[in-house]
Amino acid sequence: MGKYIIRRLLQMIPVIIGATFLIYAMVFAMPGDPTAGKCGERPCPPAYVAEFNAKYNLNDPLPVQYAKYVGKVAQGDLGENQYGIPVSEDLKDRFAVTAKLGLMALVIEGVIGILAGVLAGLRKGGFIDNLVLVSTLFVISVPIFVTGFTLQYILGLKFEIVPPLVGSDASFYRLLLPGVVLGSLSMAYIARLMRSNIGENYKSDYVRTAKAKGLKQTRIIGVHTLRNSLIPVITFMGYDFGALLGGAIVTEGIFNIHGVGGYIFEGIHNRDGMAVVGAVTALVIIYLIVNLIVDLLYGVLDPRISHD
């Protein structure tokens, strides 16, 4: 087990280096002018542009730029973004908010999705099953910005049940509504995934054996069936967590959450290489770690899968 983890950690190093270089190259290759908009409605004076390019090594060829960047990162310095703010400071703030939001969405989609999936899967064709199928279909087919704006208007502005915006005060209470909106789509997927897996495993031989032995229904489902059925769901949630961190741009925009997704989007828009590479590298690392955790969970859930 320990050997396996170490091997996996070592494998991450080339992945991270490759990913950062690719992203750096892509940001660099984008057309457009990084100083656009920095001087209002007119082009920046040549002296300003020259100083800007010197500050961010924009005159160097790409490999040199990248080498300078990695050299700095090795010393723990992620550089400054184009607003002159250290990227590490930015990321600390934004990851704190985004991680909160991502975890909330993950918990909401996990608990509700698994519960709905189990209830639907046990009585296929029943009322609950149909209810889950119809409602998840509805959630999947409505775009997230529609869900977001509608819930914001009804719950936040009209009936004032929850605060409509998050802003700089990212408390759990304020993140509740965006968490639901962000998790809603995956919640529907998890419910459907769970439903089909439970249905499948419930007919399998070992469940029939457990029934024949006279085990309680709760134990048959809660321990035997559920554990096996969770494997695809856990895989999906691991992938989804990464997607929630970086891909919550729409939700962040609607609720004014200053998170990582929007940060990367703005960085790409302004050709702000430092910001993009810093944020994406952090995302890649998180993604790899979550992946490792998911792999280890397989072994816990299904003893037949072993990493030794």
Next chain:
Amino acid sequence: MAIASISAVALVATACGGSSDDNSGSGGDGGGGGEIVVNGCTPENPLIAGNTGETCGGNVLDVMTAKLIHYNPETAEPEMDIAESIETDDNQNFTVKIKEGYKFHDGTDVLAKNFVDAWNYTAYGPNAQQGSYFYSPIEGYDEIQCSGEGDDPCADGGKPDTKKMSGLEVVDDHTFTIKTSEKVSNLPMRLGYTAFAPQPDSFFDDPEAFGQEPVAAGPYKFDSWKKNQAITMSKFDDYAGEYGGNADTITFKIFKEQEAAYTALLADEIDIIDQIPANALVGDKYKSDLGDRQLSQPNSTSQWIGMNYHIDKKLENPDVRHAISMAIDRDTIVKQIFNNANEPSTGVVSPVVDGFKEGQCGEYCNYDPEKAKELLKKGGGYDGKLTLTYNGDGGHKEWTEAVCNSVKNAIGIDCVATPTVDFATMLTKLGENELEGLWRMGWVMDYPSIENYLAPIFSKGAASNYYQYDNPEFEKLLTDAAAADDAAKANEMYQEAERVMLEDMPAIPLWYGKSIMGWSEDVSDVKATPFGNPDLAAVTVE
């Protein structure tokens, strides 16, 4: 005399930006109190007055800085602020006397040297300050610019030998003189721009650090800047001027999306927003949402279509240019594409500036397909494709296509809207004179004078003259106007110059921008300055 229009005597206006019926608060120790939250955005650069040319940082510095001149928020009339008097006999040698008692937020006095040092710093080429070009009329400006060739004029020995402009001289603690290289009758009017703010001695020690925690001499002092979230300011107790604020603190809350800022206003989480998102403009939804807690008035943005008929010979005949102008249905486009957030224009000069005159374009800005067809025939027609180039990074797609459709339907020219990647790319192409056909262009004023919409854009050799416009009659009017000893006379000449230019039509006027603002029930006295910002110092908190 330039001072005739802005002598200190004219300053009978009240502290709060000149509305005669409000008696809330007087300069320096205004009543009111309370807190204002307004929507903001992240400044693109550190907060240094001479290096801020965009609105996000500009809005913040507007509230914090005091300049020689203050622009009346209702009329854009320049009023004396730190200046006691600005005198000249020849529109070339100016003597500036400043009031005593003004203090910077760090407690030091505002003296003549604070102006001269700051101005020299901003103008000095190697400091690479955006506001540098504002100082170009001052004698000695060229001597402190970098002379190198290539991308970086300041590299390898291109640095200037001196750091000071010969045209600025400190006489004593409260007097300094300005000498311009040519006659500039509206120089005093320009001195209210942020780039002309004085800087305290502490600025020069470490400008970079100063930009994170700026110190100025205005009614509000800087408190904190929580990156990407909020910038907070509070009332400065020792503010000596007449334009003091009412609220105790002003917070710029940073929103990523206009929609979110609007939602925050509806939820009472913010007091003022200076923009209304498109979805609330549709059908004037914002008016039913906010009742009378909103305003819309023209601001200094002016949009037009430019062309260079020296390189595109097909546009050489003025009749063709007039025909294109008369084939554009401005009213319909403004209504359908902009939801009335713009206003069709009758000239290139914005209505908010001193010297503006309505109807300068004459009949050429009217939509008249029949007349346009006649003119086109008279001008020899137009063969082939006409491109209308726009920068693809600024939301211009819809309206450029609408303009092209309008031209196509009215006079049958095959007009195609074509994007460039971004504004910089477009300007590079324009600078190299390689854009044929038409292209979009806009202007936001630097200072509220008609001259600012003519000389920097259409005079021969000007930095923004991408039209290669060159008309001796126009040039003469500009020179005479700059030398006029009377503001009204100068304005008349500038207006005449605008008419001459529009008769040649290197630029087809389209529309003016509007400032549209909304506010909550907790504040009142919200007014928009000519620059399109809310005049925050004048706002009272209920």
